[in-house]
Amino acid sequence: MHGHGRSSCPLPENASGLALFLDIDGTLLDIAQTPEAVVVPPDLPTVLKRLADRLDGALALITGRSIGTVDDLFGLPATAVSGLHGAEWRGADGRTATIATTEAFELARSYMRQQTADMPGVIFEDKGAAIAAHYRLAPERETQVRELMAAIAGPVADGWELQEGKQVVELRPRGRDKGDALASFMREAPFRGRRPVAIGDDVTDETMFAAANRLEGLSVRVGIDGRQSLARGRMRAPSDVRGWLARISA
Structure with missing residues (x-):
């Protein structure tokens, strides 16, 4: 492992043995003025698909967005997703669960x-x-x-x-968060037995960082605003996250 110029933490040089847990807004994608205005770089879905294949499916998007919106953005219906901060769930095997409203x-x-x-x-x-x-x-x-x-x-x-x-x-x-989602994924194939890497940018990602830390994984916060975080590493911007993902997927 070695440090990368735009990160304050050592990042793995390749994807071997990893389980990736990625937030979307502010992490994979640059923050936009409105949720609908986000831009998905044309090569990003291909990178994510290639990386998921390399990890035997051990890549999950953990987001506050709904699973339906995630699929609209990336067009990756076979990818594991936890939506609505853990309230919606789709496993790597395609099984789904959601919360009924009242x-x-x-x-x-x-x-x-x-x-x-x-x-x-x-x-x-x-x-x-x-x-x-x-x-x-x-x-x-x-x-x-x-x-x-x-x-x-x-x-x-x-x-x-x-x-x-x-x-x-x-x-x-109530009662569900991104940390619970990460822990649930890690109990099941293909995530089980791998080293979790959690990357996020917002306060809603802190439970995910805590879960990765408990499992002796790597937690990385995107952004340099100085806010205190449980994440043990930092990356400057979503472009740096995308660059790292592209490198380890190659």
Whole structure:
């Protein structure tokens, strides 16, 4: 192993023996002004597919997006995915699991959609079993968005909880996180027995870093903003992540 010029941690020189767990937004893809505006570099799906094949399928995307959206972005329906921060799951063998919504959650979703329609710059994102309000384009509405989301979270607190991220507040299924997703994958083939490498950029990825650390793996945070993290290594930007993935897939 050796250090790479754009990373503060030693990165494996090849993929042998690894199990890769990759966040998407801010990790594989550059952050965009809205969730729909992200750009997938043309060669990235090919790199991910080649790498998954090299790892006998031990590559999983662990994201706050829904599995359906992930498939729309990358066109890799055979790839293992944990969506909605662990609430949706697709194994390397194609088996899937998801969370059912409730009437109370549907009411919360409808109310938040209506409220954000009258808030210019605030983007409402419907993820199925989760909803999110992004205020990246209207940072002055942060307090308003947080108060609204806190208000709708109360009636569904038995099954959903608030999660804050980079200029976004999300109402997501309770009791599931990215760390649980990583641990679940690591208990099953083809991940079992490999060394986990978890790469993410946001506070929602911290549980994934913790899980990788517990399993004596490698945890890497993308970004150089100085925020404290459980990750034991750093990479500067998604372009550096993509470059490393391309090298170990070659």
